[in-house]
Amino acid sequence: MKSKLVLFILLAATFSLSAQWKPAGDRIKTRWAAEIDVNNVLPEYPRPIMERSQWQNLNGLWNYAILPVGKQEPTSFDGKILVPFAVESSLSGVQKRVGGDNELWYHREFTVPSNWKNNRILLHFGAVDWKADVWVNDIKVGQHTGGYTPFSFDITPALKSGANKLVVKVWDGTDDGYQPRGKQVNNPHGIWYTPVSGIWQTVWLEPVPEKYIENVKITPDIDKNIISVKACVNGSAPSDKVVVKVMAGSQVVATGQSINNQPVEVSMPANARLWSPNDPFLYDLEVTLVEGAKTVDKVKSYTAMRKFSTKRDDKGIVRLQLNNKDLFQFGPLDQGWWPDGLYTAPTDEALRYDVEKTKDFGFNMIRKHVKVEPARWYMHCDQLGIIVWQDMPNGDKSPEWQMHEYFTGVERLRSPESEANYRKEWKEIIDYLYSYPSVGVWVPFNEAWGQFKTKEIVEWTKQYDPSRLVNPASGGNHYHVGDMLDLHNYPQPRMYLYDGQRATVLGEYGGIGWANKEHLWEPDRNWGYVQFNSSEEVTNEYVKYAEQLKQLIRQGFSAAVYTQTTDVEVEVNGLMTYDRAVVKIDEGRVRKVNQEICNILNN
Known part of the structure; x- marks a missing residue:
């Protein structure tokens, strides 16, 4: 009888919460x-x-x-x-x-x-x-x-x-x-x-515990075949030891340790498996803090052996590389918005779904557009094999100022308070995401939105994280700094500038719209850069642009970003509707042409 009463109370409490x-x-x-x-x-x-x-x-x-x-x-x-x-x-x-x-x-x-x-x-x-x-x-x-x-x-x-x-x-x-x-x-x-x-x-x-691991900073180096693990410990003493185990499944494949607050450099096996979109293999890590002979703290982590870089090919074109091999990086502009949760996906399954569909569509990259996601989103990219271009969310301006800046090519003059805050938040974003293997490119500015001191910001970013590439200003005021020149053009792909010293990329194009009437945020003021009325029409236009892009890749483009993963509020130019209920393109046709584009530099 007592257990039934307890169960009744629990059920009543649950019902009461749900009713609220x-x-x-x-x-x-x-x-x-x-x-x-x-x-x-x-x-x-x-x-x-x-x-x-x-x-x-x-x-x-x-x-x-x-x-x-x-x-x-x-x-x-x-x-x-x-x-x-x-x-x-x-x-x-x-x-x-x-x-x-x-x-x-x-x-x-x-x-x-x-x-x-x-x-x-x-x-x-x-x-x-x-x-x-x-x-x-x-x-x-x-x-x-x-x-x-x-x-x-x-x-x-x-x-x-x-x-x-x-x-x-x-x-x-x-x-x-x-x-x-x-x-x-x-x-x-x-x-x-x-x-x-x-x-x-x-x-x-x-x-x-009283003394604990506050953070881990993991840096793979495939050229030296090592993984560097820096464990940040509160109140650490020189005698504290950090021990790192690297595991492939249940098998320990490498170990390393350090004292005096030094990073642990773990020598990997000669046949270390490299991470790529086609083989997103992850090594598990166990990081242990030892004081004397006593284990004080222990955390689980993971990493991947991978490298992002650029190199000139045999035709003289600077290409993006993954693991020292040319790879055309191709993916959607992903804004990460939800009609019910806005910035927050309703469930973890929903959060993973967008990444899974991006893979299903045949892409190998996502440009995370002026938003930063919860940590589990980056884990899903790590696990599924998607390279991430991470934008800094813009700020310190109104839309009117943005368009003025974009067309006049004038960098924004920020107040000292605004400038200091930008630097603080950008550093925090890099620190937050540093150890996630899928993050391959930092994008400090989008177009000319609040763009300021570009050379200084880009050089700081490169110095702070030399393991990744930096896209100085995607579609913005262009300065000869960083690793790439990034153009935007709507709706069709077009190369109107070219950089012989850096990779030239198409940071935004497309925006093919279809207002699917049963899945709209608002019934009226919907828009896309071009508008069509059926999946077949949208797919035909998408494939047409993709064929144009193939020719531009041969002429010099090394990456491209299609706008966009889903509809967002009154924008109806997504590959899926805002509620993720409808895939708006012929998935088979799009996957086929996308895979051809991703593999174009390997043929």
């Missing part, structure tokens, strides 16, 4: 929206590049309130919000705007598991847009600015037994401030989309 949430609004949604469990939201481990066995997910229903800037912590709330979906999204259950005159407050309680009592407790945020202040039990534990990167606080001194109170306050001016914000604007139209404010990635707790 439903998707807001009546716009289109993905099929995954119906699979969300408010008691188990995005339950997958959020940091796959450095994994520990114990953690606690804090996603779920929180209290929220929207108050004018400067108000004190609320004593009552506007309702419930489903974390980690942005307050403007349908899946948050709220779908309200915040704006720069207001602040968004979050509140919940949590209990630390009793078996964590001898550990430090870290509070992690995957991403919060833009400025976050955090309190635990009314004690300020930290502040963070930057909408695209993870951050954490050691909250151990603020904790108490039993229930703990967690409060987060967020301010986000969207396009009213200088901060990077990608395609978000307060007045969505055309290529500009709905704001994303507040928590939009997983919030979680993690127990760690």
